[in-house]
Amino acid sequence: MTALNSPSAGASAAASPAAGHGEGPATPATARRSGGLEGRVRVPGDKSVSHRALIFGMFAEGVTRITGLLEGEDVLNTAKSCAALGAKVTRLSEGTWEVEGVGARGLSTPAAPLDFGNSGTGVRLMMGAVAGQNVTATFDGDASLRRRPMKRVLDPLTAMGAQVASAAEGGRLPLSLKGSTALKATTYETPMPSAQVKSAVLLAGIGAAGETVVIEREATRDHTERMLEHFGADIRVEPHGAHGRRITLKGRPALKAAPVDVPADPSSAAFPLVAALIVPGSDIVLTDVMMNPLRTGLITTLLEMGASIEVVAERTEGGERVADLRVRHSRLKGVEVPPERAPAMIDEYPVLAVAAAFADGVTAMRGLSELRVKESDRLAAVADGLAACGIAHEVKGDDLLVTGGATVGGGGPVATHMDHRIAMSFLVLGLASENGVSVDDVAFIATSFPTFMPMMRALGAVID
Ligand SMILES: O=C(O)C1=C[C@@H](OP(=O)(O)O)[C@@H](O)[C@H](O)C1
Ligand SMILES: C=C(OP(=O)(O)O)C(=O)O
Known part of the structure; x- marks a missing residue:
């Protein structure tokens, strides 16, 4: 059993750092x-569901048990970030993990920058998670992730009230985001079909008072919506146009730990x-x-x-x-x-x-x-x-x-x-x-x- 928060966690295979790829031979x-x-x-296990299971486990009250978790580097980096933000993340055996959550308003400022390695999903979802919290966090990744656009997430998050304290050119990584507990719920139509952008806004909406609405012209993977419901949030999904959806989340939900089988x-x-x-x-x-x-x-x-x-x-x-x-x-x-x-x-x-x-x-x-x-x-x-x-x-x-x-x-x-x-x-x-x-x-x-x-x-x- 390995707790990612424990001082010895760095020695375990599950918690080994992903940084370094692209730098070595x-x-x-x-x-x-x-x-x-x-x-x-x-x-x-599914990568999208694995990231989300850890993040919702972090936000929930109680202990979430996850089975079939993907133990790929992208997901391990998300697990480490959840631990750095205050959750207790423990690997029980291959694919079986437990997350003791901090509650929907309970994240704490991490001691060091959060390294998401190669993962767009990990970094973008976690920026959303931090946006509605009393937390300032630095987000970073490998050379590939540092090239990828983050403005698509920062635009809606800053419109809701989060602040970009610093960022590389074009709003890229590494960047520091200052969350706010006074986040404004918003109605946001995603400019491109992206489950990551949709999810970042919904995760920010967890910390906002009032209803956060995301409209997508083309439906994208709906794992965040399903998991919000599974963890007890009040969420409504309606059709929008020929291929789209309108998602309404009631802010500040009390999220309760729930088992996830990936x-x-x-x-x-x-x-x-x-x-x-x-x-x-x-x-x-x-x-x-x-x-x-x-x-x-x-x-x-x-x-x-x-x-x-x-x-x-x-x-x-x-x-x-x-x-x-x-x-x-x-x-x-x-x-x-x-x-x-x-x-x-x-x-x-x-x-x-x-x-x-x-x-x-x-x-x-x-x-x-x-x-x-x-x-x-x-x-x-x-x-x-x-x-x-x-x-x-x-x-x-x-x-x-x-x-x-x-x-x-x-x-x-x-x-x-x-x-x-x-x-x-x-x-x-x-x-x-x-x-x-x-x-x-x-x-x-x-x-x-x-x-x-x-x-x-x-x-x-x-x-x-
Ligand atoms: O939300 C997710 O888990 C993902 C969304 C997609 O990205 P975009 O949101 O950029 O389309 C996909 O390409 C990625 O592998 C996983
Ligand atoms: C696009 C992908 O992942 P991400 O955006 O999370 O880096 C992928 O896995 O193909």
């Missing part, structure tokens, strides 16, 4: 043409899933995959492409739809992926581009502007990686068009730019290519899917 790897993948695996992450499942589709002879089962409709855009798209994905046992667990997925090698065909589907598959475009490389004809992915502000500029990184592997493609404005076929040469080294999803996507591509694919650095895979390499090898993937 890179770890290259090569994925080679593999025989059919076989087996039954459960990918680690389902398997559909964004991680995407990698073995696409690998099984493109490697001839494959037949695998992915268990307990979260099937929240705001996360299943990739499955919808792959089914349209002709993928053999059988939803074996769909059920509700811990308030989320989950299912086992049987996936078999399939001949795929190119399709149009409409822009309105982007929020439901935003992190899956790199690996969809890999599936598209093996599909007959053109797959057109439309409306990908948000991909430019992820851990890397994913539109550019995917295009460069496809070029390095000899795959015909075109970037037209914010659209990516990939022309696929039955065989792919492969190659590399693909530049991964501190981006876990670029690294995993191109390793998957290598498994079905003639000559394999090498990537320049696999270190960042540990941010979201620390068991990726052993799990893929257990299915029969050749990666060295």
Whole structure:
């Protein structure tokens, strides 16, 4: 058992600092043409739900027990920040954690800057959490996170009454935010489809008197709304326009500890899933995959492409739809992926581009502007990686068009730019290519899917 607050916490694996990636030597790897993948695996817990379970545990009165928590670096950094803000965070065993909360108004000023490593979700949600508290905190991250836009969160938070004490150019990290207990509840329409921005405003709304309303023109993942309800807040979600939602949170709720069972992450499942589709002879089962409709855009798209994905046992667990997925090698065909589907598959475009490389004809992915502000500029990184592997493609404005076929040469080294999803996507591509694919650095895979390499090898993937 390890308490993150204890003086010895720094010595435990679960609490080891994530800082340092991108500064030390890179770890290259090569994925080679593999025989059919076989087996039954459960990918680690959902990253979005894991961050939120810790944060709501911090805000709740009582002890929240979390099972299936993703022990990836992004989430471990959030756990450490919750501890630094006053919660008692304890790892009981693999994936099982307890958070003794401080109550919805009880955060305290941390002694040192909060380091979120590579994680946009961690840093943006925690800025929202701090905004309505009597707390001043400094937020920082690695070189990738320092490049990412934070103004999208700072704009609504400062309009509510939080103050930016200092920030790097353009409102980037490192920055210090001074929260306020007199935060004004607001009505905010998010200018871009972003669950992180929506969640930051709602988390700030916990500390504000009155109703905080967030309007989104396109619905994004709703884990924050579900968890607010699960922890006892008064929250209302209504449709808004054709694809959007209006979310109303009554401020200063008394949040009560509640158990959270984290389902398997559909964004991680995407990698073995696409690998099984493109490697001839494959037949695998992915268990307990979260099937929240705001996360299943990739499955919808792959089914349209002709993928053999059988939803074996769909059920509700811990308030989320989950299912086992049987996936078999399939001949795929190119399709149009409409822009309105982007929020439901935003992190899956790199690996969809890999599936598209093996599909007959053109797959057109439309409306990908948000991909430019992820851990890397994913539109550019995917295009460069496809070029390095000899795959015909075109970037037209914010659209990516990939022309696929039955065989792919492969190659590399693909530049991964501190981006876990670029690294995993191109390793998957290598498994079905003639000559394999090498990537320049696999270190960042540990941010979201620390068991990726052993799990893929257990299915029969050749990666060295
Ligand atoms: O809220 C979340 O947990 C996430 C929201 C998405 O980011 P945006 O809010 O920037 O779209 C997604 O890309 C990220 O991996 C996780
Ligand atoms: C975009 C991602 O994460 P984050 O924004 O939390 O860094 C991701 O995991 O693909």
